[in-house]
Structures are given as structure tokens and as C-alpha cells.
Amino acid sequence: MGDHFSEHFEEIFDEEVLIDDILISGNTRTKTDFLVDQLADLVGQKLPMTEIFAKAHERGVNLHRLGFFSNVDINVNKAPDSEAPKNGPLPCVLHYTVKDKPGMFRGWLGIKGSMDDVSVPILYANISAPNLLGRGEELQTDIGVKIPGFSLAGEISLKKPKYRAGKLSKETVCNTYSTTTDNMDTCGFSADVFGAQLSSTYFYSMDSLFGGVFGEKGREKEREEIEEQESVGEVAEDALAAMGLKNSGKVGWSSTYTMSYDCRKITPAKECSMRVRGWAGNSVKSSFGHKLKMDTRDNALAPTTGSYFELSSELAGLGGDVAFFKSQVSCQNHFPLPFFGMALNFAVRAGAILPLGGSNFIKMRNESCLDRFYLGGMNSTRGFLNRGAGPREKGNALGGRYMLESYSGLTVPLPEPFPGFVQLHGFIDAGAVADHHERLRDQLRLVGGGGLVVTGMGCRIEVNLVHNFNPLGFKNDQFRGYELRFSPSFM
Structure with missing residues (x-):
């Protein structure tokens, strides 16, 4: 299982960040709404970047343990079309890329x-x-x-x-x-x-x-x-x-x-x-x-x-x-x-x-x-x-x-x-x-x-x-x- 930081957040490792959205891609057989349900409670959490990455990684491990995927990759990206508010945390998006295991039986x-x-x-x-x-x-x-x-x-x-x-x-x-x-x-x-x-x-x-x-x-x-x-x-x-x-x-x-x-x-x-x-x-x-x-x-x-x-x-x-x-x-x-x-x-x-x-x-x-x-x-x-x-x-x-x-x-x-x-x-x-x-x-x-x-x-x-x-x-x-x-x- 691979885990990746986006380059934008490497410089604000200790600052508080807001999880704004969850994205899923790469799944063919597994339903997207099923996967989003496993991650939805993360949306809206405001945490230091180190804790956000730890939580994202833990959920990635849980997805991998479901036994449906041969690989799970995680990217933490800046939310699109967003700017850092003056008195609030930066918004980010957790992007999970999965690969279903081959074969039906x-x-x-x-x-x-x-x-x-x-x-x-x-x-x-x-x-x-x-x-x-x-x-x-x-x-x-x-x-x-x-x-x-x-x-x-x-x-x-x-x-x-x-x-x-x-x-x-x-x-x-x-x-x-x-x-x-x-x-x-x-x-x-x-x-x-x-x-x-x-x-x-x-x-x-x-x-x-x-x-x-x-x-x-x-x-x-x-x-x-x-x-x-x-x-x-x-x-x-x-x-x-x-x-x-x-x-x-x-x-x-x-x-x-x-x-x-x-x-x-x-x-x-x-x-x-x-x-x-x-x-x-x-x-x-x-x-x-x-x-x-x-x-x-x-x-x-x-x-x-x-x-x-x-x-x-x-x-x-x-x-x-x-x-x-x-x-x-x-x-x-x-x-x-x-x-x-x-x-x-x-x-x-x-x-x-x-x-x-x-x-x-x-x-x-x-x-x-x-x-x-x-x-x-x-x-x-x-x-x-x-x-x-x-x-x-x-x-x-x-x-x-x-x-x-x-x-x-x-x-x-x-x-x-x-x-x-x-x-x-x-x-x-x-x-x-x-x-x-x-x-x-x-x-x-x-x-x-x-x-x-x-x-x-x-x-x-x-x-x-x-x-x-x-x-x-x-x-x-x-x-x-x-x-x-x-x-x-x-x-």
C-alpha cells in the first residue's frame, strides 16, 4: 500500500488543516458510495497535518484489510479553488486510489x-x-x-x-x-x-x-x-x-x-x-x-x-x-x-x-x-x-x-x-x-x-x-x- 503527501502540505506540517472532502477512484467492482461511507466521518475534522496523515493512513489500512483490493494509495491534496482563510485552517482533500483484486471466484x-x-x-x-x-x-x-x-x-x-x-x-x-x-x-x-x-x-x-x-x-x-x-x-x-x-x-x-x-x-x-x-x-x-x-x-x-x-x-x-x-x-x-x-x-x-x-x-x-x-x-x-x-x-x-x-x-x-x-x-x-x-x-x-x-x-x-x-x-x-x-x- 502506497501513501503520498502532496507537495503543498510538506511546508505546513505542524499547522492545523481541515478535511474538506473525500475522493475515491480506481474502483471497478466495489461501489463508490460503500467506500465513501467508510471515510465520511473524517470530513470536517480540523487537525494538525501529522494527525490527518496518520488518520488517512489508518483508514487506508482498514480498506486494505477488507480483502477487496490489491493496492490502496493515499494522496493529501489542497482543496481545488480554495485559498487559506485569514483566521481558519487550510482545507484539504483526501484522495484514495484503489485497485480491485482480479477474478470473481x-x-x-x-x-x-x-x-x-x-x-x-x-x-x-x-x-x-x-x-x-x-x-x-x-x-x-x-x-x-x-x-x-x-x-x-x-x-x-x-x-x-x-x-x-x-x-x-x-x-x-x-x-x-x-x-x-x-x-x-x-x-x-x-x-x-x-x-x-x-x-x-x-x-x-x-x-x-x-x-x-x-x-x-x-x-x-x-x-x-x-x-x-x-x-x-x-x-x-x-x-x-x-x-x-x-x-x-x-x-x-x-x-x-x-x-x-x-x-x-x-x-x-x-x-x-x-x-x-x-x-x-x-x-x-x-x-x-x-x-x-x-x-x-x-x-x-x-x-x-x-x-x-x-x-x-x-x-x-x-x-x-x-x-x-x-x-x-x-x-x-x-x-x-x-x-x-x-x-x-x-x-x-x-x-x-x-x-x-x-x-x-x-x-x-x-x-x-x-x-x-x-x-x-x-x-x-x-x-x-x-x-x-x-x-x-x-x-x-x-x-x-x-x-x-x-x-x-x-x-x-x-x-x-x-x-x-x-x-x-x-x-x-x-x-x-x-x-x-x-x-x-x-x-x-x-x-x-x-x-x-x-x-x-x-x-x-x-x-x-x-x-x-x-x-x-x-x-x-x-x-x-x-x-x-x-x-x-x-x-
Whole structure:
């Protein structure tokens, strides 16, 4: 991104100047009124020239981060046909010259959480049409397979973002999805889900919510990222983001409201437990959800500093034939150590399901096997096979209505010539699921180990050696001392 002064203002660097107008040129697909809206609040501001250039540069960085442009140039010019007033500031015009990225479509390979179960990672191929109508709209299609099991999954979504001052303030997403899950070996059932979802996410900065310490922290992080973007350059910046080495830059809170409607079919195995057979058949889940999230980590997949908090809730029973309330909370704290770039990582996750059906007042089913918490697998306690720990009946994992998991670890970066996205880590994991919270202590699993961590394609890949500290207490668990683990998140 290039930034330029006009020659006229170089001699009045410390004098106050009035921003008289904003001009946009060079855009072909992106609408001019959309871009002007991101800059309109600058018009009328009276500031020293140094501050005007800093603000113009910051907005240019924000425009570049929208992802629509390959280049953004800024010129600060004297307003046409204007003269300096005797007792007022000189007027100027901010002129932004942008260049739209070529091509209507983009493709990508990555890993993310499944729509019907975010704890299950999906290896997917994405085809998207960004900035479809010139105001940030995006149409995308994901086709992939679930890991493990290699069950099919597909999703079509339409996103409509809203920006304020070049920053994302709201995003509305409408999507439809279809997934097929084969859990015959571990849980004694397979499931087909077809659903639709409408969600709206609101983004808030630390400054707007709290001010003070949090606001200054957000502004400091933003300034650091602007400086980093100048030094790293456009190509390197995109590469860092693609490999998962760089956070999104949003230091603040997000609040998401979701309406979902799922048609589900559960097919039991020929030989399965009576509880699994009781969940079999067709059902419809209509639910309302809310998620509150805060993220100040320096890296979403391999953090060394910062915190993360997420509180999600789901109320099912607003139509359909399934009724329950489900809530889950996740917290992380990461502390850098003063030697060798090492960091201490701590994370905890807990959840609970309150059944609302099965009564004379609410004549609906309670939660099914698709809604319960399970232990073990790609995004759960390490060392166990998929849903390989927890209560079982006739070899089928039953999961539970209550869940508790924790992670404590030490991250050690490898020296050169190893790249920065390859690290070593040691960890101690604990986890439990049960139908009653009093039984969580009795169901606690404790493991420890270490391995290699690689981040990329929006995924955290681990190769671990794991030791089970209580193998005799849970003889039916499916545990192995090594694992290749794919996860769309840190925990």
C-alpha cells in the first residue's frame, strides 16, 4: 500500500488543516458510495497535518484489510479553488486510489468445525465469490469430509457484512447445510442432518465497551499491526494469515444471535444399546442460540499471550419436537516466558444440558445423541479415539449432559532453520462427561504427553505421544498412546 503527501502540505506540517472532502477512484467492482461511507466521518475534522496523515493512513489500512483490493494509495491534496482563510485552517482533500483484486471466484482448502457439531473438524474445499455485489457480500460453497470417519458434509452460505470506518461492525449469514455422520463403530448409530441457519454477529471494540485499560490495549495492538503490515508487505501478510500464524486483528467482543432449523434422521446399528435405539428415528430441532466471544490472543491456533472467552447458549423447542437448553463456556489464558520464546498455556471448557421435554407441559423429546457431550477425538481430550472415553453401554458411547475439560501446557518454539509455525509442546489434559454433575469426579480422565505442533490452513495439527494416568479405572475406554490430531481451534 502506497501513501503520498502532496507537495503543498510538506511546508505546513505542524499547522492545523481541515478535511474538506473525500475522493475515491480506481474502483471497478466495489461501489463508490460503500467506500465513501467508510471515510465520511473524517470530513470536517480540523487537525494538525501529522494527525490527518496518520488518520488517512489508518483508514487506508482498514480498506486494505477488507480483502477487496490489491493496492490502496493515499494522496493529501489542497482543496481545488480554495485559498487559506485569514483566521481558519487550510482545507484539504483526501484522495484514495484503489485497485480491485482480479477474478470473481476464489478457492481454498481448509479445516473448520461441522455445522451440526462444531467439535468435529471437517476437511473442506471452499469456492467463494467475494464482494459479489460491490458492498462486501459473499457467496460461498463448502464441500468436505468429516475427520474422523470421512463422512460427507456440504454447505452453501450468503454473507452480508456491515462496515463502520472500514471495520467490520455486523455480519449477517444465511446458510443451508447437509451432513452425514457414521458413528456405527463408536456410538452405534449413523445420522443425516439437513438444516438452515440465519445468524447475525455484532462486533464491538474494547474501547467502545470498556475504554480505559482495555481500550488502550486495543489501540496499542491495532497500531502494532498497522506497523507490521507496513514492514511485512502484502504478500507476506496474506501468507501469514493463510498459515494461521496471525490473528484476525479484532481486539474486542463479538455477539452472535442464531436461528436454526434442522431435520435429523438417526439410524441405529443392528446391535446397539437400548438407549441408542431410543434416540433413533426422525426428529426436527428448531432452536435459538447466542454466543458471546472475546479474543485478545496473538494467535488463534498457537497463542503465546492473551486471553480468550466464549459463552454459548442454545434453546431448542421453539417448534420441532426436541426441547432442551444447552450452555457451554470456554476460557483460555496464555503467558509468555522470558526465555527461549516459550509460553505457558491454560484452557478450560465446561458445558451442561437441561432437558425440557418429556413432561405433560412440554410434550417433546429431550436431547438426542446428536446434542450430547462426548469425550475423546480430534477436538477433545488427547489420546482417546473419537468418542472413546466416557460412559458406555454394549460398547456404544453414550456421552453425557455435563462436560468438563481442561488443558495445561508448555509451548517451545523450534530454533532456526525450522519455520515459526512448527513448535513443540508438553501437556496435561483432564476431561469428564456424565449425566449428573455429581458423577463428573468419578468419570475424570487424566492424560499427559507431548509432541509436535504445526499450524496451517486454519488448522492446528498435532503429532503426540500420550500417557494415560488411570488406565485401570476405565477398562472400556478406547485409548492409544499416540495420535495424529486435527483441530480447527486451539482447544
